[in-house]
Amino acid sequence: MSISAAGYDLTPLTKSQMDDKTQSLTAEEKRVLLDHGTEAPFCGTLLDNKKAGVYHCRLCDLPLFNSADKFDSGTGWPSFFQPYDPEHIRYLEDSTLGMTRTEVRCPRCDSHLGHVFPDGPPPTGQRYCLNSIAMVFEESA
Numbered sequence: 001m002s003i004s005a006a007g008y009d010l011t012p013l014t015k016s017q018m019d020d021k022t023q024s025l026t027a028e029e030k031r032v033l034l035d036h037g038t039e040a041p042f043c044g045t046l047l048d049n050k051k052a053g054v055y056h057c058r059l060c061d062l063p064l065f066n067s068a069d070k071f072d073s074g075t076g077w078p079s080f081f082q083p084y085d086p087e088h089i090r091y092l093e094d095s096t097l098g099m100t101r102t103e104v105r106c107p108r109c110d111s112h113l114g115h116v117f118p119d120g121p122p123p124t125g126q127r128y129c130l131n132s133i134a135m136v137f138e139e140s141a
Helices: 015-022 027-033
Strands: 053-057 063-066 090-094 101-105 112-117 127-130 135-139
Antiparallel strands (some): 053 063, 053 135, 090 101, 101 112, 112 127
């Protein structure tokens, strides 16, 4: 078992667990999460969310980003300058579409979340550009 500094189990899901969790996904959720697609800009349900809380992985519920770390990047996708816990994000080189970018995925279920770019605000200078459809939001009490 692998536990993050924030106290969450990062053990990869088994095939059986993945099969159970993916059964309820819509075709669009499968396209983004499993086939590494991207939702259209300015259409995601979480883009304009200003409530306090935590954004979780839609598939396995791992906390990914805090609302306090969200900012308006003007790009059309929810953007954050740092993850909930650095271990809660997996990074891969993405050379599709004729450019090299850094893809971000959930380390527990390997769902595609979006990309990270080095043009964000202080203090990190990072812009995690996420698909709304890849996350669920849990409002703070």
